[in-house]
Amino acid sequence: MDYTVEFDEKQFESIENILNEELIELGVQNVLLIDLAGNIIVYLDDGNTQHDAYSLAALAAGNFGAVSAMAEIIGEKDFPLLFHQGDKTSMHFNKVAQDLLLVVVFGKNISLGFLRLKVAQAIKKIQDLMKTAG
Amino acid sequence: MALINPRKKEVQVKLVYYGPGRGGKTTNLEYIYKKFQKSIAGKMTTVKTYGDRTLFFDFLPLDIGVIKGYNIKIQLYTVPGQVKYKATRRLVLRGVDGVVFVADSMALREKTNLASLKDLQENLATFDKNIFKIPLVFQYNKRDMAKQGIPLLSIEKMEKSLNSKLKVPSFEASALEGKNVVETMKKAITLTIVSLKERLELKG
Numbered sequence: 001m002d003y004t005v006e007f008d009e010k011q012f013e014s015i016e017n018i019l020n021e022e023l024i025e026l027g028v029q030n031v032l033l034i035d036l037a038g039n040i041i042v043y044l045d046d047g048n049t050q051h052d053a054y055s056l057a058a059l060a061a062g063n064f065g066a067v068s069a070m071a072e073i074i075g076e077k078d079f080p081l082l083f084h085q086g087d088k089t090s091m092h093f094n095k096v097a098q099d100l101l102l103v104v105v106f107g108k109n110i111s112l113g114f115l116r117l118k119v120a121q122a123i124k125k126i127q128d129l130m131k132t133a134g
Numbered sequence: 135m136a137l138i139n140p141r142k143k144e145v146q147v148k149l150v151y152y153g154p155g156r157g158g159k160t161t162n163l164e165y166i167y168k169k170f171q172k173s174i175a176g177k178m179t180t181v182k183t184y185g186d187r188t189l190f191f192d193f194l195p196l197d198i199g200v201i202k203g204y205n206i207k208i209q210l211y212t213v214p215g216q217v218k219y220k221a222t223r224r225l226v227l228r229g230v231d232g233v234v235f236v237a238d239s240m241a242l243r244e245k246t247n248l249a250s251l252k253d254l255q256e257n258l259a260t261f262d263k264n265i266f267k268i269p270l271v272f273q274y275n276k277r278d279m280a281k282q283g284i285p286l287l288s289i290e291k292m293e294k295s296l297n298s299k300l301k302v303p304s305f306e307a308s309a310l311e312g313k314n315v316v317e318t319m320k321k322a323i324t325l326t327i328v329s330l331k332e333r334l335e336l337k338g
Contacts, residue, residue, distance in 0.1 A: 058211070
């Protein structure tokens with residue numbers, strides 16, 4: 001099935017607020033909430049680091065889709081969490097809902113453990129919001 | 135499915151270039167990128183093999199202006215055409231709003247074109263999309279090969295072979311020379327935007 005959840009203006013604003021409070025204020029560089037077609041639902045940055053968000057979203061969706069296909073081959077439903085560790089900058093991927101992915105770009109100043117905690121909190125809040133979206 | 139963001143007043147539309155391997159899908163995007171490079175904010179992203187064959191996809195984001203108060207962003211993708219990458223093509227087709235089918239005009243590629251079209255129909259069906267209903271344009275590429283004496287199928291034969299039931303717009307083209315590349319893209323964008331018109335009007 002295609003991505004079918006549609007957000008209204010207020011919900012977009014609420015999602016931006018959630019991601020700002022839980023993640024941008026933590027000190028991450030960029031946050032993207034995307035669908036698995038590669039569309040950007042929300043993109044936020046820390047004001048200092050900007051990337052080609054549209055290409056990042058397309059590649060992130062493709063990457064996650066490929067990894068999910070591999071998971072099925074080995075008998076897993078999917079791998080809802082991915083982490084790519086770089087020298088200075090890393091990326092964290094988390095499935096939010098069936099067709100939504102949260103991508104976080106962060107530097108060495110952020111503890112991975114604490115980031116995962118904040119990501120989980122952000123995802124819970126977004127999921128609660130989506131229950132009202134239907 | 136196109137993403138409409140009422141907060142940013144933006145619509146993201148996914149247009150996929152499909153077709154058999156070595157048919158000219160990537161060449162189409164490369165031409166578009168080169169032609170509009172000065173007005174394209176992003177870069178063309180390619181994931182390819184060492185042999186320059188598309189491995190995963192090519193991606194090019196284009197801003198085409200404002201329609202009904204919404205800033206329209208077209209995301210152009212190509213798929214890998216080689217037969218073995220069927221699963222990858224399916225991944226790239228996810229959320230597709232419109233398709234350009236780049237057919238190879240060389241006479242010996244007739245069966246390959248048909249197989250690729252059938253593959254498109256099957257992959258669309260996995261997402262509950264109907265090839266007869268999705269915005270679709272055919273491009274009969276490599277018409278320039280005739281100059282080199284390479285046997286090509288006539289446009290009439292290509293139409294009969296690929297488009298006799300679908301009856302969608304088609305263009306004869308040479309992606310290498312840039313002939314009808316932009317025209318194909320514009321037609322596909324127009325058809326896709328028209329198909330979204332109702333959703334845009336509902337959003338207001």
